[in-house]
Amino acid sequence: MTAALLDKSRTVIAGLCLVLIALLASCAPGSGPDLPSFIPAETPEVADAFDSPLLPRERFGPYIPHVSGPLPIDTRYGAQNPGLGATGKCFVDRAGSQVAFSRLFHAGEDWFALDARGGVDGRGAAGVPVRAVANGAVTWTQDIGTDGYVLVLVHLMPDGSRVWSAYWHVTQPIVSVGQAVKRGDRVADVLDRGINSHLHWEIRTFGDGTALYPADSAGGRGTCNGRVPALGYTWDDDPSRAKPDYWSYRDPTKFVDER
Numbered sequence: 001m002t003a004a005l006l007d008k009s010r011t012v013i014a015g016l017c018l019v020l021i022a023l024l025a026s027c028a029p030g031s032g033p034d035l036p037s038f039i040p041a042e043t044p045e046v047a048d049a050f051d052s053p054l055l056p057r058e059r060f061g062p063y064i065p066h067v068s069g070p071l072p073i074d075t076r077y078g079a080q081n082p083g084l085g086a087t088g089k090c091f092v093d094r095a096g097s098q099v100a101f102s103r104l105f106h107a108g109e110d111w112f113a114l115d116a117r118g119g120v121d122g123r124g125a126a127g128v129p130v131r132a133v134a135n136g137a138v139t140w141t142q143d144i145g146t147d148g149y150v151l152v153l154v155h156l157m158p159d160g161s162r163v164w165s166a167y168w169h170v171t172q173p174i175v176s177v178g179q180a181v182k183r184g185d186r187v188a189d190v191l192d193r194g195i196n197s198h199l200h201w202e203i204r205t206f207g208d209g210t211a212l213y214p215a216d217s218a219g220g221r222g223t224c225n226g227r228v229p230a231l232g233y234t235w236d237d238d239p240s241r242a243k244p245d246y247w248s249y250r251d252p253t254k255f256v257d258e259r
Contacts, residue, residue, distance in 0.1 A: 043137075043180065044135055044136050044137040044154070044155070044156060044180040044181070045135040045156075045180070045182065046135060046156050046157070046158055047134035047135045047136060047155035047156055047157055047158075047163075047183070048134075048135070048158060049134065049183060049259060050133050050134045050183070050255070050256040050259040051131070051133055051134070051183055051184060051256065052131075052133065052253075052256060053111075053130050053131050053132075053133050053165075053167060053199060053201050054111055054125065054128055054129075054130065054131070054190070054199060055129075055131060055184075058114075059113060059114055060111045060112065060113055060114060060125065060128075060199075061111055061112070061114055061118075062074075062075040062076045062109050062110055062111060062112070063075045063110065063112055063120050064076065067118075068112075068114065068118055068119055068120045069119060069120040071083060074106075075106065075109060075110030075111075075112075075198070076106065076109060077106060077107075077108060077109050077244070077249075077251045077252060077253065077254075078105055078106060078243055078244055078245070078251065079105070079106045080102060080103060080104065080105060080106075081101075081102060081104075081106060082102050083102070084100075084101035084102045084104070085100070085101055085102055086100040086101070086102060087100065087101050088100060088101070089101050089104065089222075089224075089231075089233070090219065090222040090223040090224040090231065091104065091218040091219055091221075091222045091224060091235045091236075092218055092221040092222035093218055093221075093237050094218075094221075094237050096221075098222070099218060099222075099235050101233075103235060104233035104234065104235045105233060105234050105235060105242060105243045105244055106232070106233060106244070107202055107204075107230070107231070107232050107233055107234050107244040107247070107249045108166070108168070108200050108201050108202035108203075108232055108249070108252060109200070109201060109202075109252050109253060110198045110199070110200050111125070111198055111199045111200075111201065112124070112125055112197070112198045113125040113128070113197075122194070122195035122196060122197060122198075123192075123194065123195055123197055124197070125190045125197045125198055125199065126190055126191070126192035126193070126197040127189050127190060127192060128189060128190045128199075129186040129188075129189055130151075130167050130170050130186065130187055130188045130189060130190060130199060131183075131184050131185060131186055131187065132153055132165070132181040132182065132183055132184065132185045132187055133153075133155075133165050133183065133201075133203075133256060134153075134155045134165070134183045134259075135155065135156075135180075135181070135182050135183050136153040136154050136155040136156070136165070136180070136181055137153065137154055137178065137179065137180045137181065138151065138152070138153055138173070138175050138176060138177050138178060138179050138181065138187075139152050139153065139154045139164070139177065139207055140152040140177065140207075140228055140229060141173045141175075141176070141177060142228070142229060143172075144168075147168070147169055147191075147193075148168070148169045148170050148171060148191035148193075149170050149171065149172055149173055149188065149191075150166060150167065150168045150170070150229045151166070151167045151170060151173045151175075151187055151188055152164055152165070152166045152167075152207070152228075152229055153165045153166075153167075153181065153187075154207060161205075162205075162207075163203055163204065163205055163250070163255075164202075164203070164204050164205070164206065164207050165201065165202065165203055165252075166201065166202040166204070166229055166230075167187065167188065167199060167200075167201050168199070168200035168201070168202075168229075168232060169190065169191045169193065169197075169198060169199060169200055170187075170188035170189060170190060170191055170199065171188050171189045171190075171191050172188065173187055173188045174186065174187065174188060175187045175188075200232055201252055202232070202249060202252055203249070203250040203251075203252040203255045203256075204230075204248050204249045204250060205248045205250065206230075206248045208228055209225075209227050209228060209229060209230025209231070210225060210226055210227060210228055211225050212224070212225060212230055212247060213225055213247075217236050217241070218235050218236045218237055219231075219234070219235070219236070234246070234247050234249070
């Protein structure tokens with residue numbers, strides 16, 4: 001092996017080790033060792049600034065009941081959404097009952113298109129480009145059926161820490177796992193879901209949600225684990241660990257605004 005080829009091989013291996021170490025160190029409480037395969041083709045630039053995933057920002061935002069729409073629907077971060085109904089999801093309380101969807105706490109924000117008066121336009125976001133909120137690299141893409149695709153990016157912060165951004169209900173991504181992206185790059189489009197066309201997006205400090213919930217939690221008693229991109233909602237019988245901040249999610253709009 002030539003010296004140049006050896007140096008190149010060492011560089012690739014070093015980059016791979018750096019990313020894998022970061023993923024292991026930044027998993028949420030209870031995360032296991034089995035991580036999705038991630039071989040970075042390019043080293044991402046530092047995430048020195050953040051921006052919104054849908055632009056221009058003033059044209060998009062969450063459904064706020066009796067503010068951006070007349071219905072009792074709330075798609076803000078940390079909100080419980082009465083519009084989601086009583087159907088049980090994967091969380092199971094201490095009594096052994098499935099927790100109603102409407103009781104779950106939203107771990108991201110659902111952004112819809114807004115009209116000139118700030119009201120939700122349920123169809124308006126369909127086909128709008130979804131953009132990387134910061135410099136980073138693609139760590140996961142997944143087809144979730146009629147709900148479209150989910151896409152996850154990792155971002156290297158200036159202090160050396162890492163955060164992940166996730167984008168749900170998008171069309172097939174135009175980027176691939178391992179690819180570096182820059183802030184503002186188009187990565188997919190908002191999926192056309194009729195009057196429910198929106199982008200669910202998240203900021204969190206873990207990359208792998210397959211073992212996010214321990215066995216003594218509502219998520220662990222149910223079937224909420226086993227999903228690399230996690231679920232998009234949180235809940236627990238213990239109020240101190242019911243909301244998304246406890247499970248290493250962050251308010252996405254606040255996080256971007258502060259950076």
